[in-house]
Each structure stands twice: as C-alpha cells, then as structure tokens.
Amino acid sequence: MKLAEALALRADLQRRIEQLRSRIIQNARYQEGEPPAEDATDLLAEAERGVDRLRLLISAINTTNAAIDLGADGTMTEALAARDTLRLHHSLLTAAADAASPGGFRQMRSELRQIAAFDVADVRTRADEVARRLRELDGRIQQANWLNDLREEAGVIQQDD
Template structure:
C-alpha cells in the first residue's frame, strides 16, 4: 500500500470514528419506556474496532514519514513541519494584509481617521513568494506520498 492510500484510509477512519461517536452519544439516553434508534453497544463496539484499525495504521504512517525523502533530501516529517510553518506565516500575513486593506467609512472630517501602519501591498510582497514555496512543497509531498510504500 502506498503512503497516500494509507493517508486516505486514515482520514476515512477518523471521519468514521467521529460519526460513530456522535451516533453513540445520541443513543445513550432515551425517555423511559422508549428504545434507542440504534443499539449503543453495537455502536461502541464498531467505534472501538475503528480505533483499533487506526492504532495499527498510524505508527506505519509515522514510520513512513520519517523514512521517506523528498527529492531535495528532506524527510517527509521535516517537509510536513515546514509546510505547517509556512501555513502559519501565510495565515498571519494574509490576515494582516486583509486588515491593512480595509476601508474606513467616515461620514465627516471630524471623525477619527484610521490608517494602515504597514501597507497591504508590502504584506502581499511577503505573501506571494511564501505561497509559491507552499505550493511547490505541497506538490513534492504529494508526489512522495504516492511513491512511498507503507512499511509493515
């Protein structure tokens, strides 16, 4: 199995676990004399089996992330960390740029005028190369995910 396939399976299992948890909680209590719409014990057992499947899959994904290398030599773990940090930088810069470009409506000259301390265009000059780095890194990560076999 390829790492990319394992990541898809992980996402499916995580969604399934969340759905089962929600169904379990909804069926744990009923009005006296009523029956739940689904058997809570069956839901709990199914949830526990999904968690067991995740317990077997996650360590294999982590090992693959440590062992696999991107074309530039970074491990997948290092690349994922770099991607997360690029995402953080981009989030902050994009929010700052959006705030700096907000227009203030003033109804008279006597109202306080609000101005951006850092011009939005300067922030955008920082955003563009980071966004390009992020896109290129994501492409390398995805390529590596599809080329990497999941360890046993």
C-alpha cells in the same frame, strides 16, 4: 498500500469513528419498554475496534513519514512541519495586510485619518511568495504520497470496509 491511500483510509476511519460516536450518544439511553434504535454496546465495540486500527495506521504513517527522504526538503516529517508553518506564515501575512488595508471612508473632515503601520503592498507581495513556496512544497509532498509505500507491520493495516 501507497502512503496516499493510507492517508485517505485514516480520514475515512476518523469519519467512521465520529459517526459511531454520534450514534452511540443517540442510543446510550432509551425509554423503558421501547427498544433502542441500535445496540449502543455493539456500536461502542465497533468504535473501539476502529480506534485500535486508527492507532496502528497513524503509527505506520508516522514511521513512513520519518523514513521518506525528500532531498532538499528533508524527511517527509520535516516537509510536513515546513508546510504547516508556511500555512501559518501565509495566514499571518494576509491577516496583517487585510487589517492594515483601508477599510472605510471618513464621513466628515473632522474624523481622524487612519494610516497603515506598514507597507501593505510589500506584505501582500511577501504573502504571495509564501503562497508560491507552499504550493510547490505541497506538490512535492503529494507526489511523494503517491510514490511511496506505507511501511506496514506484518500487514496489520487492511481495508475491511
């Protein structure tokens, strides 16, 4: 299984567990004399099996990420950390530029004028550069996801849905 497939399976498992959680809550109590719509005990057992599979899958993904060498980007784990911080940096820069941008207009000459604390154009240029680096890094990460196989422990991860 490719790493990208494992990541998709992880997302599916997480969604499935959340759906089961919701169904468990809906059926955890029922009115005396009326049968529940679904057996909450069976749903809980299925959810617990899903959580166990998810733990194994996340472990295999993390082990794989630590072993993949992306050259100048370091390991996949390091590249993912860099991507997360680039996203944060981009968000910070765009929020700062948005906050400093002129937003309103003065209705009267007596109103105080507001002045940007920094050069908005410069901050937007920096944000664009961070966004470019983020796109490039994300492309390399996605490529590696499809080129590298998941390191599985004796086939414990299988798709049975």
